[in-house]
Amino acid sequence: MIRSNAAVTQVPADFANPVAALAGRTAVRALYAELALHPKPGLVSPFDSGSHDDMDMGTFLRSLFALRGYFRAIAAAGAEGADFAVLRDLGIAGERRMLAATGGINTHRGAVFGIGFLAAAAGWRMRRGRTLRGTALGGTVGDLWGADILAAAPQAPVSHGARAVQRYGARGARQEAADGFPTLFTLALPALDRALADGADPERALVQTLFTLMAELEDTNLLHRGGSAGLTFVQGEARRFLDRGGVFQAGWRAEALALHRACVARRLSPGGSADMLAAAHFVHALREGWA
Numbered sequence: 001m002i003r004s005n006a007a008v009t010q011v012p013a014d015f016a017n018p019v020a021a022l023a024g025r026t027a028v029r030a031l032y033a034e035l036a037l038h039p040k041p042g043l044v045s046p047f048d049s050g051s052h053d054d055m056d057m058g059t060f061l062r063s064l065f066a067l068r069g070y071f072r073a074i075a076a077a078g079a080e081g082a083d084f085a086v087l088r089d090l091g092i093a094g095e096r097r098m099l100a101a102t103g104g105i106n107t108h109r110g111a112v113f114g115i116g117f118l119a120a121a122a123g124w125r126m127r128r129g130r131t132l133r134g135t136a137l138g139g140t141v142g143d144l145w146g147a148d149i150l151a152a153a154p155q156a157p158v159s160h161g162a163r164a165v166q167r168y169g170a171r172g173a174r175q176e177a178a179d180g181f182p183t184l185f186t187l188a189l190p191a192l193d194r195a196l197a198d199g200a201d202p203e204r205a206l207v208q209t210l211f212t213l214m215a216e217l218e219d220t221n222l223l224h225r226g227g228s229a230g231l232t233f234v235q236g237e238a239r240r241f242l243d244r245g246g247v248f249q250a251g252w253r254a255e256a257l258a259l260h261r262a263c264v265a266r267r268l269s270p271g272g273s274a275d276m277l278a279a280a281h282f283v284h285a286l287r288e289g290w291a
């Protein structure tokens with residue numbers, strides 16, 4: 001049977017949607033920029049697999065390619081004013097595609113969650129011609145979906161992160177999103193803008209931003225792997241790096257590599273900070289391409 005032209009030319013709404021395409025493309029580029037960055041204490045990079053035995057650069061590349069359609073679709077859903085249930089189902093489907101691509105390894109679960117909501121909020125604001133500047137993007141996440149994020153029952157099985165929240169009373173990813181991503185908008189993005197303004201190239205500006213996040217974020221990955229002592233160790237070392245001048249000090253790369261080795265020796269991995277770094281890259285790049 002010959003299908004009508006209409007059927008052949010039908011494209012998914014998100015594909016035909018320039019706002020969704022921009023957000024989707026920008027999200028994948030942000031995940032790649034984070035992955036390709038080095039040195040990143042304890043984390044996977046082209047240099048090595050950090051504190052991880054079960055994943056490497058290839059695992060993350062397969063993961064971020066599998067998520068291309070997800071970020072485009074969730075931005076399109078946000079543009080349409082979708083409610084939390086729609087976004088959650090897209091997020092669950094995205095997680096499934098990620099796990100299928102990685103053989104069940106949890107590479108970007110935090111990014112599926114955090115950058116997913118930011119992409120949805122970007123779709124909502126760009127469709128309505130609203131600015132992406134200041135804390136507006138995070139405010140949209142909190143205003144439109146914050147209450148539902150906190151009310152949603154944790155997925156079974158309970159994640160390492162949720163267990164860390166229960167055990168250590170940390171805020172975790174949900175509270176961060178429901179509050180409009182304060183760590184991202186009041187800490188990470190200003191650090192990125194300041195490093196670039198002070199003359200750092202993009203690589204050094206991203207390293208500076210990562211250390212700024214590591215010094216402050218209550219990263220449930222660190223709590224899961226190293227308890228309060230692990231989190232306190234990384235926060236303290238990151239703060240010392242920044243107090244000595246960060247990426248603007250002579251020998252900064254050797255300093256950062258020394259912390260990488262110390263994290264690997266302790267099996268510590270600030271995965272939450274890695275996700276927030278990718279989120280900062282996402283928002284910064286989106287702002288560049290949008291009024």
Ligand SMILES: CC(C)(COP(=O)(O)OP(=O)(O)OC[C@H]1O[C@@H](n2cnc3c(N)ncnc32)[C@H](O[C@H]2O[C@H](COP(=O)(O)OP(=O)(O)OP(=O)(O)O)[C@@H](O)[C@H]2O)[C@@H]1O)[C@@H](O)C(=O)NCCC(=O)NCCS
Nearest residue numbers: 091092106107108109110116159160161162173220271272
């Ligand atoms: C909505 C959920 C995704 C939230 O899940 P949950 O409530 O369980 O919260 P967390 O698991 O704590 O958060 C999810 C991930 O967020 C990252 N993260 C950690 N701390 C923070 C923080 N303070 N602020 C922001 N983000 C944070 C972190 O992601 C990274 O860790 C992942 C690896 O985790 P894990 O495998 O446990 O660690 P490993 O060291 O690899 O373990 P082993 O090697 O020992 O095995 C990695 O993926 C990074 O991304 C947190 O994990 C969920 O409940 C849910 O409902 N999902 C359904 C979809 C949905 O609702 N989506 C919303 C619409 S988009």
Ligand SMILES: Nc1ncnc2[nH]cnc12
Nearest residue numbers: 035043044107271274275
């Ligand atoms: N580069 C990375 N290494 C380990 N965990 C991560 N989670 C997000 N990005 C990561």
